[in-house]
Amino acid sequence: MSAIESSPSTDIRTILEKQRAAFLAREPYSCDERCELLDRAIGLLVNHEQEIVEALTADFGHRSPGFSKGSEVLSPLATLKQTKAELAEWMRPEQRQARVGEAWVQYQPLGVVGIVTAWNVPGYMVFSGLAGALAAGNRVMIKPSEFTPHTSALIARLIRSVYDEDEVAVIVGGAEVGQTFCSQPFDHLLFTGATSIGKHVLRAAADNLVPVTLELGGKSPTIISRTADFKDAVAKVVIGKLLNAGQLCVAPDYVFVPQESVDAFIAVAKAVVAGFFPTLKDNPEYTSIINARHYERLQGYLSEAREAGVELIELNAAAEDFNEGARNKIVPTLLRNPGDELQIMQDEIFGPLLPIIPYDAISEVVARINARPRPLALYYFGHDAAEEALVLTRTCSGGVTLNGVLSHASTEGLPFGGVGQSGMGAYHGIDGFRTFSHAKAVLRTAANPA
Ligand code: NAD
Numbered sequence: 076m077s078a079i080e081s082s083p084s085t086d087i088r089t090i091l092e093k094q095r096a097a098f099l100a101r102e103p104y105s106c107d108e109r110c111e112l113l114d115r116a117i118g119l120l121v122n123h124e125q126e127i128v129e130a131l132t133a134d135f136g137h138r139s140p141g142f143s144k145g146s147e148v149l150s151p152l153a154t155l156k157q158t159k160a161e162l163a164e165w166m167r168p169e170q171r172q173a174r175v176g177e178a179w180v181q182y183q184p185l186g187v188v189g190i191v192t193a194w195n196v197p198g199y200m201v202f203s204g205l206a207g208a209l210a211a212g213n214r215v216m217i218k219p220s221e222f223t224p225h226t227s228a229l230i231a232r233l234i235r236s237v238y239d240e241d242e243v244a245v246i247v248g249g250a251e252v253g254q255t256f257c258s259q260p261f262d263h264l265l266f267t268g269a270t271s272i273g274k275h276v277l278r279a280a281a282d283n284l285v286p287v288t289l290e291l292g293g294k295s296p297t298i299i300s301r302t303a304d305f306k307d308a309v310a311k312v313v314i315g316k317l318l319n320a321g322q323l324c325v326a327p328d329y330v331f332v333p334q335e336s337v338d339a340f341i342a343v344a345k346a347v348v349a350g351f352f353p354t355l356k357d358n359p360e361y362t363s364i365i366n367a368r369h370y371e372r373l374q375g376y377l378s379e380a381r382e383a384g385v386e387l388i389e390l391n392a393a394a395e396d397f398n399e400g401a402r403n404k405i406v407p408t409l410l411r412n413p414g415d416e417l418q419i420m421q422d423e424i425f426g427p428l429l430p431i432i433p434y435d436a437i438s439e440v441v442a443r444i445n446a447r448p449r450p451l452a453l454y455y456f457g458h459d460a461a462e463e464a465l466v467l468t469r470t471c472s473g474g475v476t477l478n479g480v481l482s483h484a485s486t487e488g489l490p491f492g493g494v495g496q497s498g499m500g501a502y503h504g505i506d507g508f509r510t511f512s513h514a515k516a517v518l519r520t521a522a523n524p525a
Contacts, residue, residue, distance in 0.1 A: 081248030087216075090244045091259050094187045094214035097241035103184050104212045106166055110159050112209045115237040116202055117159075120152045123233055127198055130225040134194075136363040136402045142319055147198030150485060151206070157487050157504070158206045165210070165508045168517075176520040182512040184212030186262035189285075191253055191276070193268045194222035194365055195322045195425075201230055204265050205243065207507025213263075214242060218256045221249035222365055254279065261285050263511055267324075268292075270423075270448075270496050288500030288510055291493050292423045293450045294328040297480065298440055298466060299340070300457025301333050308456035308478070309343040313390075313429070314351060315480035317407055320362040321427040322369075325452040325474075325484045328424050331440045334433035341388055341409055341431070348407055349392035356395045356404060363403040364426060370403040373426040376419035377408065386411040437462055441469045449473075449495030454480050473497050 104112070120127070128143040171178040188208040192200040197219055208215045217234070219227040231245035238244075246256055250272075257264060257276045260283040266276045267290040280287045299308050312327050319326075332340045355361045364370040381387060390407040391397075397406055407427040413420055419430060434440050444453070453472040455463060467475065473493035474483040484491055492501030502510050 081252050082246040087246055087252075087255055087259060090216060090240060090246070091187055091261070093241045094216065094244070098184070098186050098214050106163050109162060109210055109212055112238075112242065113155050113159050113162075113206065116205055116209070117152060117155050119233045119237060120148050120155070120198075120202065123229075124148045126229060127226070130229045131198070131223070133225040134223040135365060137359060137404065138362045139319070139360045141360065142362065143198075146196050146319070151199050151202030154203045154487055154503070155206045158210045158508075161505065162210050162508070165505050173518060176518055178516070178518045181515045181517055182211070182509070183515050185511060185513055186213060187216065188213045188511055189216050189218070189256060189259060189261040189264045191218045191256060191264070191266045191268065192220060193324075194220035195319060195324070197223050197226045197230070200267050203503065203507075204267075207502045208263075208265070208511045209243075210508050211511035213511055216244050216246060216256075216261070218246045218248070218253055221247075221252075258282065259285075263288070265502065265510075266290065273498070288492065288502060289498040290324070290491075290502075291451065291496065291498040292324045292425070293448060293493070293497040294420075294423055295325055295450045295452040295454070295472070296440075296444050297327040297330040297454040298437075298456065299330060299332050299336070300437070300455065300459060300462055301336075302459040302462065303456035303478075304458075305336065305339065306343050309340055310347045311456075311478075311480055312454070313344045313347050313407075316429050317348070317351070317361070317427055318481070320364060320405065321429075322362070322365065322425050323481065325481050326425070327429070327452075327454055327480050328450075329420070329430040329432055331432050331434050331443075334435060337411065337431055337433050341411075344409060344429075345388075345390055345392075348390035352390075352392065352407075354393045354395060355391065355406065356397065356401050361404060364405055365403075367403065369426070370405065373405050373424075373428060376417070376422075376424070376426075376428060380410055380413050380417055380419055383414065383417060385413045385417070437465060441466065444470050449493070449497055451493045451497035452476070452481075452484065471495070473501075 127147055128140050131143045132138050169180045190204040227247055234243050234245045257279040264280055264285050265288045270291040273289045273291045297312055316327050352361050388409040410430045413430050449471050451473040453475045455466045456478050476483045487504040490501035490506035491503040492498050
């Protein structure tokens with residue numbers, strides 16, 4: 076599958092040692108030096124936008140160029156620029172109360188940060204992780220996904236063109252290389268990927284007591300209240316679900332709809348998708364599933380649901396035949412009330428399939444969400460303050476967007492991370508700076524009386 080050769084495991088340790096030696100050999104990078112390192116990443120995104128978009132298209136087969144530009148270039152670019160703008164403020168020591176003397180917290184670089192990324196938005200994950208780790212003054216080693224070989228090879232080449240190996244290095248390869256990478260004695264490890272793999276990563280890191288930030292996935296529920304602007308809500312959920320063909324960690328996974336509104340949800344969803352995607356099969360704006368394995372996985376959910384008698388509603392306005400030449404594209408499909416025992420209601424879907432779960436009372440919705448592992452994201456559409464407060468206080472997810480989807484994850488001022496099975500720790504903005512820094516407690520005792 077991989078079009079790039081794996082980095083040998085001896086290289087991983089050699090580079091780590093080289094980076095650590097370089098880190099210890101001099102004073103921590105100043106604010107200006109960190110900004111200059113960030114500028115080099117900015118230059119890469121500005122100067123190689125087209126190559127990045129093309130590499131992603133090659134990896135996915137079909138991928139919306141607009142989405143690639145937005146998510147893999149413009150979004151991390153905005154992150155890097157904002158990081159630069161706020162860095163001096165973040166680096167400032169914080170005065171704290173002390174009974175005697177002077178107390179403060181001083182943020183210090185940790186040393187060498189390892190970053191392992193997933194395939195679904197590879198440019199975004201590499202460059203936003205890099206922004207936080209460099210801002211905090213660290214050296215960085217990155218292991219991107221083997222599922223996007225063109226993009227990973229390009230990122231490796233670009234990084235090499237502007238950073239010395241002891242500043243930032245890219246290690247390429249698959250799961251085995253990932254295992255070796257995660258068992259290194261980094262000063263911090265940021266892992267983005269599946270919950271099942273996150274458990275292995277945490278175990279591997281434990282041997283060296285490496286602190287870990289786990290950015291995992293899960294089933295992110297969406298609730299449409301009886302008080303929602305219904306058409307607006309349905310449009311946002313469906314379009315949000317179809318971005319990157321549902322292959323986003325914060326994609327709405329399944330949606331709770333008042334039972335009397337399920338038919339209306341289906342009708343609005345059909346109209347919305349027909350408007351955005353009059354055709355799908357050759358439409359470059361409609362993204363393919365990353366590979367045959369994930370395509371088969373999604374088809375398996377549909378087959379099982381069909382056999383169980385679940386109604387499947389295809390959102391295929393031009394009634395195109397997807398049996399041939401669809402290059403791993405999957406017809407956006409709604410599933411009416413699939414049972415919890417079906418695989419589609421057990422796994423994170425990560426594709427353009429949307430189960431609709433009818434409900435009577437919001438308390439029932441909260442109970443059903445709480446019966447599952449804590450999700451990465453949760454979406455609530457509605458205008459009832461008491462209901463909104465109930466959802467916010469009685470459910471626990473990594474983050475929430477109200478009357479929208481996905482957006483909290485791209486709001487740099489907010490920490491981004493999961494809770495429970497959807498992850499631990501957070502990054503983005505100042506939260507990333509702090510994750511990749513050591514908050515050193517310093518007390519200067521009061522001077523002794525002469
Ligand atoms: P994955 O866990 O299979 O792979 C992620 C990375 O881990 C890859 O670089 C891979 O080579 C490496 N890897 C694989 N096995 C490993 C092991 N045993 N030890 C160490 N490293 C190993 O995930 P994926 O399929 O690439 O991505 C999809 C998952 O990632 C979904 O669950 C999605 O929700 C999640 N995700 C989360 C976020 C987030 O920020 N929370 C963002 C994107 C994707």
